Amino acid sequence: MNLLFIADPLEHFKTYKDTTFSMMREAQRRGHRIAACGPQDVHWQSGGVVQARVRPIQLTGRTPDWFAEEPAQDVALKDFGAVLMRKDPPFDAEYIYATHLLEQAEREGARVVNKPAALRNHPEKLAIMEWPQFIGPTLVTRSSDEIRRFHAQHQDIILKPLDGMGGMGIFRVKADALNLGSIIETLNAGGAQTVMVQRFLPEIAAGDKRILIIDGEPVPFVLARIPQGSEVRGNLAAGGKGVAQPITDSDRATAAAIGRVLAPRGLLLIGLDIIGTHVTEINVTSPTCFQEIHEQTGCDVPALFVDALERRVAGRS
Incomplete structure (x- = not known):
């Protein structure tokens, strides 16, 4: 089976811990063929199908030169056995545009994992709203007043942006409310951006x-x-x-x-x-x-x- 991994640049992989690399290694061990590209390499033109400029690769088992590649080529996504969307956040407008291109590829017969519409419909911070029985006290808002009220109620809170990853942009504010105003201004950009606030969990x-x-x-x-x-x-x-x-x-x-x-x-x-x-x-x-x-x-x-x-x-x- 031919597999396409849509991911961050291969040159940036930390192979000793990278999950996408471990998927590639197991797939190659089973005899599957591997290619890679970034979201920026996916394109579509009317009268044609969704294609990507891909890099066919072979894992070498060495470091740091952990892969060997063949010349890049344009391949229709529907011609792969599966397309694995593994691009790291941020979940921004470009990411959403990529899901639309991948959804078109699905209509043409491509198998995409995870499914593009599901990626788009389950943003990682907000997906928990569907499961209130499993979450702690949580607020999603642009309003600084709502955040201050939430803090007054719970005293010890965590604030985070909706598009971060790896702990980026996370703040804790304790009962003294030290720097709460500055943190709100940083995260909600004067009310222009939505923030998630959760009660701190010891x-x-x-x-x-x-x-x-x-x-x-x-x-x-x-x-x-x-x-x-x-x-x-x-x-x-x-x-x-x-x-x-x-x-x-x-x-x-x-x-x-x-x-x-x-x-x-x-x-x-x-x-x-x-x-x-x-x-x-x-x-x-x-x-x-x-x-x-x-x-x-x-x-x-x-x-x-x-x-x-x-x-x-x-x-x-």
């Missing part, structure tokens, strides 16, 4: 758990991302320590309930974030942590994913 000390859901089924191990030192963020990109651990019965039930609904919508891979027992984000663009879980537990998450991908392409799920 359970973050035990880790922000990444729970992977593949084709509706929770992976049996999670990665608890534990803040280090004075840092409030557990994100690995913000210096958090990743500790793999068996999934709890409570987290499995929550993940299964969400997975049963979202998988049929075309979300083959989901990264659920839970602090304590509260869901804080539902990541669908490029969920990570495959390699960390595999290396620490032996649970072969890349193989579980490629199994599910092969079933999806074969029409068995």
